[in-house]
Amino acid sequence: xxxxxxxxxxxxxxLPPAGADDGPGSSHARPMDLPDGTTVGQVIARLDLxxxxxxxxxxxxHAPDSHSLANGDRLAIFPPVAGx
Amino acid sequence: xxSIMRLNMSTLSITTEPVPDAWARYGGRAxxxxxxxxxxxxxxDPLGPEAKIVFAPGLLGxxxxxxxxxxxxxxxxPLTRGIKESNAGGQAAHALAKIGIAALVxxxxxxxxxxxxxxxxxxDGSTEIVRDDSLAGLxxxxxxxAVDATMGDVKRYATITIGPAGExxxxxxxxxxxxxxxxxxxxxxxxxxxxVMGSKGLKAVVIVDExxxxxxxxxxxxxxxxxxxxxxxxxxxxxxxxxxxxxxxxVLANIINEAGGYPTxxxxxxxxxxxxxxxxxxxxxxxxxxxxxxxxxxxTGCVIQCSRYFVDKDGHYKTKGVEYENxxxxxxxxxxxxxDVIAELDRTCSDLGIDTIEAGVTIAVYMDSGKLAFGxxxxxxxxxxxxxxxxxxxxxxxxxxxxxxLALGVEHIPVVKHQGLPAYDPRPIQGIGVTYxxxxxxxxxxxxxxxxANVLAxxxxxxxxxxxxxxxxxQGLQIATGMLDSLGFCIxxxxxxxxxxxxxxxxxxxxxxxxxxxxDADALMQLGRETLTMERLYNESAGFTAADDRLPKFFYDVxxxxxxxxxxxxxxxxxxxxxxVAETATAMGISKP
Numbered sequence: 001x002x003x004x005x006x007x008x009x010x011x012x013x014x015l016p017p018a019g020a021d022d023g024p025g026s027s028h029a030r031p032m033d034l035p036d037g038t039t040v041g042q043v044i045a046r047l048d049l050x051x052x053x054x055x056x057x058x059x060x061x062h063a064p065d066s067h068s069l070a071n072g073d074r075l076a077i078f079p080p081v082a083g084x
Numbered sequence: 085x086x087s088i089m090r091l092n093m094s095t096l097s098i099t100t101e102p103v104p105d106a107w108a109r110y111g112g113r114a115x116x117x118x119x120x121x122x123x124x125x126x127x128x129d130p131l132g133p134e135a136k137i138v139f140a141p142g143l144l145g146x147x148x149x150x151x152x153x154x155x156x157x158x159x160x161x162p163l164t165r166g167i168k169e170s171n172a173g174g175q176a177a178h179a180l181a182k183i184g185i186a187a188l189v190x191x192x193x194x195x196x197x198x199x200x201x202x203x204x205x206x207x208d209g210s211t212e213i214v215r216d217d218s219l220a221g222l223x224x225x226x227x228x229x230a231v232d233a234t235m236g237d238v239k240r241y242a243t244i245t246i247g248p249a250g251e252x253x254x255x256x257x258x259x260x261x262x263x264x265x266x267x268x269x270x271x272x273x274x275x276x277x278x279x280v281m282g283s284k285g286l287k288a289v290v291i292v293d294e295x296x297x298x299x300x301x302x303x304x305x306x307x308x309x310x311x312x313x314x315x316x317x318x319x320x321x322x323x324x325x326x327x328x329x330x331x332x333x334x335v336l337a338n339i340i341n342e343a344g345g346y347p348t349x350x351x352x353x354x355x356x357x358x359x360x361x362x363x364x365x366x367x368x369x370x371x372x373x374x375x376x377x378x379x380x381x382x383x384t385g386c387v388i389q390c391s392r393y394f395v396d397k398d399g400h401y402k403t404k405g406v407e408y409e410n411x412x413x414x415x416x417x418x419x420x421x422x423x424d425v426i427a428e429l430d431r432t433c434s435d436l437g438i439d440t441i442e443a444g445v446t447i448a449v450y451m452d453s454g455k456l457a458f459g460x461x462x463x464x465x466x467x468x469x470x471x472x473x474x475x476x477x478x479x480x481x482x483x484x485x486x487x488x489x490l491a492l493g494v495e496h497i498p499v500v501k502h503q504g505l506p507a508y509d510p511r512p513i514q515g516i517g518v519t520y521x522x523x524x525x526x527x528x529x530x531x532x533x534x535x536x537a538n539v540l541a542x543x544x545x546x547x548x549x550x551x552x553x554x555x556x557x558x559q560g561l562q563i564a565t566g567m568l569d570s571l572g573f574c575i576x577x578x579x580x581x582x583x584x585x586x587x588x589x590x591x592x593x594x595x596x597x598x599x600x601x602x603x604d605a606d607a608l609m610q611l612g613r614e615t616l617t618m619e620r621l622y623n624e625s626a627g628f629t630a631a632d633d634r635l636p637k638f639f640y641d642v643x644x645x646x647x648x649x650x651x652x653x654x655x656x657x658x659x660x661x662x663x664x665v666a667e668t669a670t671a672m673g674i675s676k677p
Contacts, residue, residue: 006342008338008339008342008365009327009330009331009335009338009364009365010326010327010330012365027360027365027366028338028360028365052322053322053541055339055539055540055541057342057343059646060342060343060344060512060646060647061549061647062541062545062547076342078338078339078342079322079326079327080321080322080323080326080327080540080541080542081323081327081331081335081336081339081540082323082327082328082335082336082535082536082540082542082576082579083327083328083332083333083334083335083336083364083390083407083408083576084333084336084408084409084529084530084533084535084575084576
């Protein structure tokens with residue numbers, strides 16, 4: 001299956017390099033091929049993200065690390081951020 | 085000893101009196117509220133002779149309390165027509181506090197409506213009131229330059245100024261406060277308080293604090309220990325120690341957009357396709373590349389350092405930030421995705437002296453009427469220049485989103501208590517909708533920043549798409565905010581305070597060690613409740629009812645993409661937010677003014 005992975009703020013540098021045929025897109029998002037049923041936690045481990053709190057969205061809704069991803073999902077991960 | 089300085093613009097006389105015992109624990113917002121509550125009739129004309137405008141540092145202003153130099157500006161608002169506390173950074177709060185002034189109250193109106201006055205408060209507390217009609221019509225930047233030219237060898241002073249919008253009495257007029265580098269770029273933006281200052285004939289206040297030390301404490305060692313504890317917590321928390329200093333407030337653009345709550349084109353969508361062009365990450369890249377400053381405090385004593393200067397393509401200062409709210413209001417809400425255009429709009433608002441949130445919301449409403457295309461940055465800039473010229477269109481724009489929407493027959497006017505909504509759609513982020521609806525201030529995110537638990541996983545977690553728990557969340561945050569605003573803290577300290585118990589302890593330890601009064605956790609929250617209680621009772625006497633504590637109807641009826649969300653918090657839950665007011669009023673021994 002393929003998902004869209006998006007990383008922000010300090011985590012942006014953990015994005016896999018853009019592929020030649022990825023086309024123009026967000027500087028924060030990449031398509032990512034994964035085995036069916038991969039969980040959010042497994043993606044985080046695969047990316048080797050730094051230990052610490054993070055905020056995870058799947059399709060714009062908060063999701064726990066145990067959440068199983070589906071084809072076409074958008075997974076977005078943020079370090080703690082705030083402002084206003 | 086803390087004093088209240090009064091400037092009567094009708095008689096051009098200045099008097100000073102001690103802070104009454106009843107207000108000994110009040111600073112900042114609590115003190116501006118107490119003065120407005122006691123002295124400005126709730127049905128008064130906000131721009132008339134009965135109206136007053138109050139400038140107050142927090143209870144810890146003038147000390148080294150980290151992030152403790154915020155200024156409260158209070159009045160009856162010409163925009164909301166209720167009580168208003170508008171909060172700003174900059175250097176004025178510390179300067180006033182170091183001189184010993186707990187509140188500067190400006191009363192009356194100048195006899196000659198064409199006169200422009202400057203109040204100068206010297207470091208020794210002496211004052212001068214100077215008439216200078218040549219300041220009429222000048223923007224904030226030119227006003228600051230003109231003031232600077234009169235200061236001779238004095239290097240250290242803060243200014244409080246208004247632009248032409250304030251002189252014209254426009255309901256979105258803001259009050260500008262000078263920052264540590266002297267730029268008039270920090271704003272008490274919301275609620276039209278610049279118009280209140282302008283209605284009095286007061287164009288500028290200069291506060292000289294050259295040579296003045298921080299204030300002495302009742303217990304110096306305990307104060308310094310608490311300061312250290314508080315600063316450590318702010319540095320340790322990932323938000324206040326890392327995200328905010330690196331990316332500024334605009335770090336929020338991507339996450340609010342991801343959550344589907346980034347109001348786009350007059351609150352018609354929850355995601356903006358151009359967000360990547362205007363996000364905090366992109367803004368940092370652009371600013372660094374151009375040689376701009378990406379990390380400084382908006383006032384002396386700030387350890388978070390989320391402020392920054394946006395520079396033009398040649399590396400010249402354009403404006404501060406740009407802050408998240410303004411990138412959104414002048415950007416996404418208007419369909420504009422060009423940072424340079426947004427910065428130009430922000431600079432223009434700052435110079436005119438109008439609230440950037442209200443201005444963006446107003447332009448978006450104007451665009452929604454069909455008179456200007458969404459995304460037309462040049463058209464938006466031309467509209468703001470109409471404000472400077474004082475044309476009929478300019479005055480309509482300067483009077484805000486509701487005035488503009490009603491004049492042009494726009495169906496969706498995003499306001500509560502006549503004030504434009506900030507940068508979070510209340511449908512997919514319902515906790516902030518509770519704050520918008522119920523705040524005494526009108527639609528104001530800072531009054532109870534439910535984004536914390538709704539989106540940012542700070543201070544717990546409450547599902548943003550569901551109504552459950554939102555009223556309690558907003559109530560707790562509104563009370564805590566009333567407390568922070570009264571002590572003079574930047575509300576961004578709350579991100580650390582909500583997660584690190586030692587940070588909260590440090591606040592009452594600082595308050596106790598500085599004042600010698602007894603402060604603890606309960607006393608802090610009581611201060612917050614008392615603040616809101618004065619505001620709530622005042623608003624009731626000004627004519628507000630439960631019907632004013634609601635969102636505009638379209639937020640209940642029109643579903644927002646991508647979550648197809650509508651606002652579902654019930655009226656009863658909204659009405660529960662102020663369930664502490666009657667009891668608090670009794671304990672305070674006050675009733676409706």
